Amino acid sequence: WGAKAKTDDLEQRYPNLLSSILERQQLSCLKSTTIATITMETISNTTTGSEEILDLASLMKASRTLSQDISLEGAIANLMQVVMENAGAETLVLMLFQDRVLMVTAFATENRISQVEAIPVETSHLIPLSIINQVKHNKKPLVIYNTSNETAYAGDTYIQKHQPQSVLCLPLLDRGQMIGILYLENNQVAGAFTSKRVEILNLLCSQAATSLENALLYQQAQQALADLQQTQLQLVQKEKMATLGDLMAGVAHEINNPLGFMGGNVSIIKDYLADVFAIIEYYQQELPHPSPEFTDKIEELELEFLREDLPKTIASMETGIKRIGEISNSLRIFTRTDTETKSGLDLHNGLDSTLLILKYRLKANENRPGIETVKNYGDLPKVQCYPGQLNQVFMNILANAIDALDEVSEGKNYADIEANNNRITISTKLSTEKNMAVVEIVDNGPGMSEKVRSKIFEQGFTTKGVGKGTGLGLSISRYIVEEKHGGKITLMSAEGKGTEFAIFLPLT
Known part of the structure; x- marks a missing residue:
């Protein structure tokens, strides 16, 4: 040496x-x-x-x-x-x-x-x-x-x-x-x-x-820390869904009871009004030449208008009652308490329930026209899953898409937005191997930079302002899809070209 x-x-x-x-x-x-x-x-x-x-x-x-x-x-x-x-x-x-x-x-x-x-x-x-x-x-x-x-x-x-x-x-x-x-x-x-x-x-x-x-x-x-963080996510998610489920169960109960009475009473009122109008018509036939006082009273009541408008009013009430019922049912489906074992879920029902809950955010406001939703649903069997958890995934992704479209609309002319309307497209299909259900959620929003895209699933990462986001939604979503269901969630996005999330779920 x-x-x-x-x-x-x-x-x-x-x-x-x-x-x-x-x-x-x-x-x-x-x-x-x-x-x-x-x-x-x-x-x-x-x-x-x-x-x-x-x-x-x-x-x-x-x-x-x-x-x-x-x-x-x-x-x-x-x-x-x-x-x-x-x-x-x-x-x-x-x-x-x-x-x-x-x-x-x-x-x-x-x-x-x-x-x-x-x-x-x-x-x-x-x-x-x-x-x-x-x-x-x-x-x-x-x-x-x-x-x-x-x-x-x-x-x-x-x-x-x-x-x-x-x-x-x-x-x-x-x-x-x-x-x-x-x-x-x-x-x-x-x-x-x-x-x-x-x-x-x-x-x-x-x-x-x-x-x-x-x-x-x-x-x-490092793995123990990651497991601890994942456990924390699970506990947050579980507590959140349990609290929301209890709240919605109580709300649904309080809504459904009077709603049942309202629905039944409206049906009875329709029958009563039909009888009343039938009697009025009978009287008009029996008294073809009523007195001037009676004629004045008929005109004062605007009988013909009532005859035409009351059925429309009752139909509107029925629509409202049905709408409240749908919302209550959607809340029940969305917050469905998961059991220890998986159960069959029609993914389309879960998606529709989530869209119904988010409908108020999809409507037009002073800053932008309404967000268009396009549904391209394929023929899917029921998926064995934890329904409440998957509905939370749909909610997180759709809510983020709405946030992105709201953001891109800021400062734009209303007419310009209408010319290229904000849009969310939801597609479902079977995978090529026919062993997975695929849900694709695409928006035509601002898209993401490569830096944001690389961190989007990290716990605590958010692009939203203080108080507007926790940075947990997509991290929880990936955990639910990949760890709890053995599936996969992918992301494709580029700045100015929108964003696409694809969720792959095993059928069994």
Whole structure:
């Protein structure tokens, strides 16, 4: 490694510091063997030659690299880089335990480092399973100097196929607990993994194990925080819907009772009026020439107008009663209390109920004409779902669309808006595979920038002013669709080109 005079000087001046850093490996087998199991012991003699002195600068550099990233992906990438730089290996495979199952996590060659989708070691083609199992069992490093001279693993399918020259397999131990395994091989040179290289790698692996464990703990903490936030969302949503459901149930009860009386009484009044007008007509036939006083009274009452207008008035009352009933029913459907199990829902009923509740916001106001709603409903079967939750998703998306259209209308001329009317289009269909219901909600509003689009589903993110939005609606919506129903919600939007949400829901 060079600089022998300097290292000798450092040995003499700081023997206590050097002995605490350096560790020495002792081979447990004879020199003539081609396979070694390595154990570690503290170096007590610091006056050995330069062959046993590690390059401290390189070691410190590697140590800093291993410690510089707390994320799991970063820690893995740093470990792979450091090992490839110091091992003399052509191929490197990292395996980590996930839920007590050893998984292949990363793969590296001289030219490339890749973090792969984790798969169990038993199904991987990147490693000799017999060697991995031995290290997994005894938690000790294993060196094979020349596989062609070693028969113990000759039956391994990987060894037979790839015939590596040199093999090194190292456990990653953190406080005695195995968290993973490193597998290295060199296909060009026998004895590539010298005792000195193994010594360096053991030192690095000791720190790498700590760094990986810290990264895993950090990842778990991040996941726990995300789970806590998601639980908070669920509780907010559940409490919100429960409170709204109780309120609407009470309102519906208080409305429906008098509404029933009104509907029944209007029907009776229609019959009574029909009888009254029939009697009046009979009298007119029996008295074709009434007295002037009677004629004046008839004119004063505007009998002909009453005969024409009263049925219209009663019909209007019936329409109003029916409308109140529909609103009450829509509130009941919208706030439907979800049970522990899913139930069938006609998505069109849920959408119509939501539109009815939002009708007051769709109407024209002093700033803009009414928002046009276009419904392109396909032929859908009932979807097994939690109806109240899905109705909340529809409400969140439609309310946001109305907000966007209100925003884009501000400052515009009324006539200009009428020329390109604000519009919300709702389409439903089956997916191509016929196993999902698809609901598409499209508006011709202002659209979103790429920055907004990338954050729109984040909890707490909102583009609305203070007091106008909580930033929870779309985050809750995605959770309901994807986590509670196993579906998917997608977004397409560009500035000035409107927004489209697509909701994919499994039919069962």
